[in-house]
Amino acid sequence: MPRPTILTVDDDEPVSAALARDLRTRYGKEFRIIRATSGQEALDILTELALRTRPVALIVTDQRMPGMTGIELLAEAGSKAPGAKNLLMTAYADTDVAIAAINDVGLDHYLLKPWDPPTERLYPVVDDLLDDWRAENPDAEVDVRVVGHRWSERTYEVKTFLARNHVPYLWLDVEVDEEGRRLAGLAGAGPDDLPVVLVPDTDPMVSPSTVDLADRLGLRTHAEQPLYDLCIVGAGPAGLAAAVYAASEGLQVVVVEREAPGGQAGRSASIENYLGFPRGLSGADLTHRAIAQARRFGAELVLARDVVGFEQRGPVRAVLMAGGDEIEARAVLVATGVSYRKLEADGLETLTGRGVYYGADASDAAQVRDEVVFIVGAANSAGQAALNLAQHAKQVVMVVRGKSLEASMSQYLVDRILAAPTISVRYETQVAAACGEGHLELITLEHSDGTREDVPATWMFVFIGASPRTDWLGDAIVRDRAGYVVTGQEIAWHDGAGSAHWVLSRSPYPLEASVTGVFAAGDVRLDSMKRVASAVGEGAMAVHLVHRYLATV
Known part of the structure; x- marks a missing residue:
């Protein structure tokens, strides 16, 4: 994999050279440091890197430049290097503009010039931004492979464990991946035995326990000291x-x-x-x-x-x-x-892990792409999940027992949910039952007046309080x-x-x-x-x- 790029942009040549020098001193072994002296030059470089599929990890740009400001550059750069982190170098007089850019262009961080000494003012900020970029962009070659299907409760648990412990893995769905079916067959695993977890230089693990999986991955599962x-x-x-x-x-x-x-x-x-x-x-x-x-x-x-x-x-x-x-x-x-309390409704217990889930991870959003998702609950955790899942889902439906969201959710979340075009809220409603063959297919909604309504559903995430x-x-x-x-x-x-x-x-x-x-x-x-x-x-x-x-x- 080619070295990722850190792009610096500053029209002042001495300042540009000094910034590139400081970045190269600390990050030059892992990243390519490329300089641009204008916004347009930077966009041309980003276009070329995108055509060559060269990853861009970080864009560091000055705010005050002729022709194109740093914020204007970052707004344009988002389409050419969508995964890149961005850092705005600015003067004290421009801090209000920088703060506004956090919402306007998704600015990750701003830093007042000058940045001397870099060990105290520049490197800690860049370290954090690059750590975030690495976490979001693991190497293309992933060692751990998980073979399963999306309606397997144990498969979901294994994937969640790996994701939450920051273990990158390649997911192979036996329903759509020929390679997944081949590997499952080689491991002697039938539909009820999934998932199969493959770790290099070890035997395949068929539906492993969490402790066994952690041991195989080298995670610590035993204390070392007697007291x-x-x-x-x-x-x-x-x-x-x-x-x-x-x-x-x-x-x-x-x-x-x-x-x-x-x-x-x-x-x-x-x-x-x-x-x-x-x-x-x-x-x-x-x-x-x-x-x-x-x-x-x-x-x-x-x-x-x-x-x-x-x-x-x-x-x-x-x-x-x-x-x-x-x-x-x-x-x-x-x-x-x-832990989230269990929802008491007919049919839910057998569908847990097969379309019905308690809580939701950030990583769950990608697997609900273009589908309708139901969220049960009205606390902050439910609101955050709704906004996250709505980035990928066709529609997110919140099922809320109360008459409003404001009674149990922070106002900043309420405002965003009510403004989101792909999120709808069903007030004074609760889930009365669920059914499906092997996975969730239908839920029954009961309204405050006692009437019931059957609606198709394949994904339901429950946030109904905790114990x-x-x-x-x-x-x-x-x-x-x-x-x-x-x-x-x-x-x-x-x-x-x-x-x-x-x-x-x-x-x-x-x-x-x-x-x-x-x-x-x-x-x-x-x-x-x-x-x-x-x-x-x-x-x-x-x-x-x-x-x-x-x-x-």
């Missing part, structure tokens, strides 16, 4: 934030995640109200950055392991996993978040009736049960559960805000409280 300072259960925003802060402060930390890092936030196509990202960022991007940060400080991440129990062993807390493994730590943070999975904690940890962990001062009076559990003379710390040394953060905690920013804040706060606790034992 940790802190075991974090759950790798959503709260768990990853706690891992970063705890590891950076010298604690030995392990994070256990049963599916893939990121939690529900990691599945979001765009998080637009998170501080510091005016264009928003995807949940996968936020997760990828957080994992890299946690690992940089030395935190361990154990994947694809389901936690099934908890024990107190004197000053040690033990987390028990399916398969018999366990992790011992001096303190435990419960950050398991929540925590905390049964593994046992009776020692006080929870409310829905399963949320009770923490802090509320333990003493909650349902009259807390006083029987709390035995110390001191009051529990704000995020501490009814067992000393066990803390909860994020959506799993009773009365949490259910927002990414608050989960990150609670994860950081929990580490401060863990330090206080460890100092006393």
